[in-house]
Amino acid sequence: MSWNRKHLLDIQSLSADEIVTVLDTARAFKGVGERAIKKVPALRGKTVINLFIEPSTRTRISFELAAQRLTADIINFTAEASSLKKGETLKDTARNLEALNADIIIIRHSATGAPHFLSRFLNASVINAGDGAHEHPTQALLDAFTIREKKGRFEGLQVTILGDILYSRVARSNIWALLKLGAKVTLCGPSTLVPREFEKLGCHITYDVSEAIANADIINLLRIQHERQRKTMFPGTGEYTSLFGLNRARLGLTKPDVLIMHPGPINRGVEIDSSVADCSRSVILEQVTNGLAVRMAVLFLVNGGKGPQEVAAQ
Amino acid sequence: MSWNRKHLLDIQSLSADEIVTVLDTARAFKGVGERAIKKVPALRGKTVINLFIEPSTRTRISFELAAQRLTADIINFTAEASSLKKGETLKDTARNLEALNADIIIIRHSATGAPHFLSRFLNASVINAGDGAHEHPTQALLDAFTIREKKGRFEGLQVTILGDILYSRVARSNIWALLKLGAKVTLCGPSTLVPREFEKLGCHITYDVSEAIANADIINLLRIQHERQRKTMFPGTGEYTSLFGLNRARLGLTKPDVLIMHPGPINRGVEIDSSVADCSRSVILEQVTNGLAVRMAVLFLVNGGKGPQEVAAQ
Amino acid sequence: MSWNRKHLLDIQSLSADEIVTVLDTARAFKGVGERAIKKVPALRGKTVINLFIEPSTRTRISFELAAQRLTADIINFTAEASSLKKGETLKDTARNLEALNADIIIIRHSATGAPHFLSRFLNASVINAGDGAHEHPTQALLDAFTIREKKGRFEGLQVTILGDILYSRVARSNIWALLKLGAKVTLCGPSTLVPREFEKLGCHITYDVSEAIANADIINLLRIQHERQRKTMFPGTGEYTSLFGLNRARLGLTKPDVLIMHPGPINRGVEIDSSVADCSRSVILEQVTNGLAVRMAVLFLVNGGKGPQEVAAQ
Numbered sequence: 055m056s057w058n059r060k061h062l063l064d065i066q067s068l069s070a071d072e073i074v075t076v077l078d079t080a081r082a083f084k085g086v087g088e089r090a091i092k093k094v095p096a097l098r099g100k101t102v103i104n105l106f107i108e109p110s111t112r113t114r115i116s117f118e119l120a121a122q123r124l125t126a127d128i129i130n131f132t133a134e135a136s137s138l139k140k141g142e143t144l145k146d147t148a149r150n151l152e153a154l155n156a157d158i159i160i161i162r163h164s165a166t167g168a169p170h171f172l173s174r175f176l177n178a179s180v181i182n183a184g185d186g187a188h189e190h191p192t193q194a195l196l197d198a199f200t201i202r203e204k205k206g207r208f209e210g211l212q213v214t215i216l217g218d219i220l221y222s223r224v225a226r227s228n229i230w231a232l233l234k235l236g237a238k239v240t241l242c243g244p245s246t247l248v249p250r251e252f253e254k255l256g257c258h259i260t261y262d263v264s265e266a267i268a269n270a271d272i273i274n275l276l277r278i279q280h281e282r283q284r285k286t287m288f289p290g291t292g293e294y295t296s297l298f299g300l301n302r303a304r305l306g307l308t309k310p311d312v313l314i315m316h317p318g319p320i321n322r323g324v325e326i327d328s329s330v331a332d333c334s335r336s337v338i339l340e341q342v343t344n345g346l347a348v349r350m351a352v353l354f355l356v357n358g359g360k361g362p363q364e365v366a367a368q
Numbered sequence: 369m370s371w372n373r374k375h376l377l378d379i380q381s382l383s384a385d386e387i388v389t390v391l392d393t394a395r396a397f398k399g400v401g402e403r404a405i406k407k408v409p410a411l412r413g414k415t416v417i418n419l420f421i422e423p424s425t426r427t428r429i430s431f432e433l434a435a436q437r438l439t440a441d442i443i444n445f446t447a448e449a450s451s452l453k454k455g456e457t458l459k460d461t462a463r464n465l466e467a468l469n470a471d472i473i474i475i476r477h478s479a480t481g482a483p484h485f486l487s488r489f490l491n492a493s494v495i496n497a498g499d500g501a502h503e504h505p506t507q508a509l510l511d512a513f514t515i516r517e518k519k520g521r522f523e524g525l526q527v528t529i530l531g532d533i534l535y536s537r538v539a540r541s542n543i544w545a546l547l548k549l550g551a552k553v554t555l556c557g558p559s560t561l562v563p564r565e566f567e568k569l570g571c572h573i574t575y576d577v578s579e580a581i582a583n584a585d586i587i588n589l590l591r592i593q594h595e596r597q598r599k600t601m602f603p604g605t606g607e608y609t610s611l612f613g614l615n616r617a618r619l620g621l622t623k624p625d626v627l628i629m630h631p632g633p634i635n636r637g638v639e640i641d642s643s644v645a646d647c648s649r650s651v652i653l654e655q656v657t658n659g660l661a662v663r664m665a666v667l668f669l670v671n672g673g674k675g676p677q678e679v680a681a682q
Numbered sequence: 683m684s685w686n687r688k689h690l691l692d693i694q695s696l697s698a699d700e701i702v703t704v705l706d707t708a709r710a711f712k713g714v715g716e717r718a719i720k721k722v723p724a725l726r727g728k729t730v731i732n733l734f735i736e737p738s739t740r741t742r743i744s745f746e747l748a749a750q751r752l753t754a755d756i757i758n759f760t761a762e763a764s765s766l767k768k769g770e771t772l773k774d775t776a777r778n779l780e781a782l783n784a785d786i787i788i789i790r791h792s793a794t795g796a797p798h799f800l801s802r803f804l805n806a807s808v809i810n811a812g813d814g815a816h817e818h819p820t821q822a823l824l825d826a827f828t829i830r831e832k833k834g835r836f837e838g839l840q841v842t843i844l845g846d847i848l849y850s851r852v853a854r855s856n857i858w859a860l861l862k863l864g865a866k867v868t869l870c871g872p873s874t875l876v877p878r879e880f881e882k883l884g885c886h887i888t889y890d891v892s893e894a895i896a897n898a899d900i901i902n903l904l905r906i907q908h909e910r911q912r913k914t915m916f917p918g919t920g921e922y923t924s925l926f927g928l929n930r931a932r933l934g935l936t937k938p939d940v941l942i943m944h945p946g947p948i949n950r951g952v953e954i955d956s957s958v959a960d961c962s963r964s965v966i967l968e969q970v971t972n973g974l975a976v977r978m979a980v981l982f983l984v985n986g987g988k989g990p991q992e993v994a995a996q
Binding site: 087116 | 771780
Binding site: 412413414415441443445447456457460461463464466467468469 | 715716717718719720721739740743744746747750751946947948949950967968970971974
């Protein structure tokens with residue numbers, strides 16, 4: 055199926071076919087990362103802006119490298135939302151960047167809906183690199199890419215997402231992607247952080263970690279963000295680790311071919327035991343590599359690419 | 369007329385013919401921004417340094433994109449003047465950058481004359497990106513470019529500059545450019561901030577905003593910088609807005625084809641009303657687009673380009 | 683002799699032949715900096731990461747420009763060691779960068795041995811850009827390059843290193859390089875900062891600055907770092923200047939063809955008098971220029987280049 059969207063704002067509004075088109079295009083680009091010369095001219099002379107209003111090193115660098123490999127020019131524009139508020143509105147900042155002939159604006163923002171807002175008035179393409187607790191679509195796409203690469207399918211797979219579901223944009227985007235692609239999703243974590251509302255989407259909810267991981271084909275651990283975690287809803291870190299941390303003992307309860315995933319950066323000894331992070335079932339570093347391929351695919355597609363068949367010619 | 373300068377330090381020392389050469393060259397480059405592949409090889413293998421000793425995101429990015437479109441390599445060197453003082457003199461910093469084979473050094477500095485100082489001992493070209501309250505020549509050139517594009521001439525045009533004239537390098541560079549090109553300049557703002565001395569240059573001065581805008585073909589609003597404004601000389605923001613802010617009522621007093629300009633970023637509701645900023649007479653975003661073309665032209669010319677006739681071949 | 687190393691971790695483990703191979707390769711690259719188009723395609727499509735966990739503008743920019751001139755893609759990853767500790771280990775950060783298909787990781791870190799540590803588990807090449815008080819190999823290589831260019835040989839040369847030897851990685855790397863290449867090394871500085879242990883390596887030690895400089899062919903001054911200097915071991919800055927600063931009077935005691943070197947940035951009036959820094963014997967700015975050529979050579983060699991004979995073809 056041909057891609058026809060100008061923006062990538064979320065997973066929720068994508069069809070399963072569109073998601074598969076991104077994954078197929080990413081597969082074609084993954085090979086570029088293994089070449090001696092890791093570059094294709096697909097976006098030569100295009101201008102990409104990393105508009106990061108919430109700090110992030112990792113996702114910014116992944117997009118930056120993806121743009122470089124497509125031979126685009128890329129500019130980093132980073133600011134705190136608070137300092138933006140002082141002077142200029144987000145709308146004015148974005149329109150100024152567009153006035154500099156930006157072709158693609160990648161936005162990370164602490165406010166839900168910021169990318170959708172930009173897409174309403176910009177002619178440039180908009181890519182959501184994380185908006186509040188809403189969505190982080192390229193993370194879900196790279197997770198889906200990794201699952202497909204390892205398991206060969208989605209239909210019938212049991213995926214458990216473990217952690218602070220309520221405030222996680224990674225969880226939301228993953229839930230949308232996995233359900234559309236035919237997997238079954240179980241959510242687990244402290245009861246204050248895994249609301250029953252997610253059952254309406256079709257997720258199974260449990261607060262019992264042993265049950266959650268026993269039949270899982272994939273366990274996707276969310277990062278515990280010490281500094282950001284809301285004190286009133288979150289148990290102490292030590293308590294979280296003992297109740298929900300994935301350690302050797304718990305790994306013993308899982309299927310022998312379970313995949314351990316994590317969006318990074320990992321907190322060794324908190325949500326994941328060091329030995330589990332480094333074991334052969336962990337695909338955490340492969341997720342990082344796949345993220346680059348997925349972001350190349352997304353940049354390529356929102357810029358007018360149609361799908362994987364066009365990548366071979368690069 | 370052929371360009372023969374190695375540096376762009378100010379507008380004051382340029383002839384009208386030289387200014388027109390920059391504008392003509394910028395017009396030739398503006399088309400590059402509209403191409404599918406927004407790049408020309410004019411500065412391939414040249415090294416450009418953004419030496420920003422005073423923070424600025426917007427002007428830095430505009431120069432960075434301009435350099436990228438000319439296929440130059442560009443490095444950002446940013447520092448606070450205060451931290452520079454701790455160890456190394458500005459002269460040593462600049463000579464070190466030149467020792468790295470820099471071809472062009474773009475400098476922003478809080479001290480008047482910093483670019484002129486560098487030009488005295490460097491072999492590299494120097495471009496002034498704003499020095500204290502002295503000059504900001506590329507801003508004046510992009511303003512002149514925008515005026516010529518919209519009005520087709522300078523001769524006989526009435527340009528009103530409104531705001532804190534005393535401390536504005538944008539105002540100074542605009543005054544020099546406009547008077548050289550044959551326009552008439554009116555300055556208006558709080559009396560403490562619009563000194564009579566500017567009359568000697570040939571400007572008309574008034575403290576009556578209605579008079580200042582009534583016959584203007586162009587109104588160029590200066591940005592009110594909340595945080596920097598000197599408390600003893602500046603009325604409160606609210607008072608400034610009520611006395612000098614360009615609102616709907618005041619817009620009603622202007623010529624029907626007046627152009628509203630602003631160097632950005634704008635403070636909606638302070639020096640400019642939101643509806644005025646977004647009205648059809650406002651060319652604020654076009655200024656941003658033109659800024660890129662003007663900065664490409666300046667980089668091209670100080671690097672040995674002669675004028676617009678050479679751009680067509682790119 | 684052909685280069686066969688994947689990493690550049692220190693000078694201590696290099697042979698004299700290997701050092702000469704770097705210098706010869708750098709000489710071949712130095713000419714690139716003087717071309718109209720200062721670029722060669724040697725590292726096209728390669729990804730270089732500047733992983734600077736200790737702040738540095740100068741060395742980072744030198745590597746950044748070197749990578750650009752080799753047509754590599756380069757990403758800056760800067761962080762404070764303290765913030766790294768909060769979440770992610772250095773090992774995880776490095777493995778994540780490698781998962782992004784990084785070919786070369788340039789690391790500066792406040793901890794001795796950090797580059798060696800990375801080299802044990804990474805497939806990417808590692809370049810040490812300064813680790814604690816241990817080594818700064820590219821600085822020693824550019825110093826050696828400058829000495830050879832000016833003096834034509836190392837055998838029999840008297841090199842005096844003057845300053846805080848104890849805490850200086852520049853001193854350590856220089857000592858290894860110079861002794862391997864056949865020069866004689868004298869160390870001088872306050873007695874608390876020039877330990878006798880260096881005699882075991884073959885250095886001559888003196889606390890008498892007149893003796894140290896009298897027969898020197900090269901005087902290499904170390905930077906006094908006001909803010910970092912340990913109070914209990916370091917005399918006051920004024921005292922240091924009067925006892926060890928290189929001023930006009932002391933310059934009068936030196937050989938007429940002595941070279942004055944300094945890794946920069948210099949403190950005028952502290953470890954070096956302004957007139958000495960700018961005199962004809964000073965090669966401080968040439969060191970900066972040579973640093974770029976040396977870093978191009980190092981990037982080229984760790985990426986699989988064999989030596990200078992391959993550069994001519996670029």
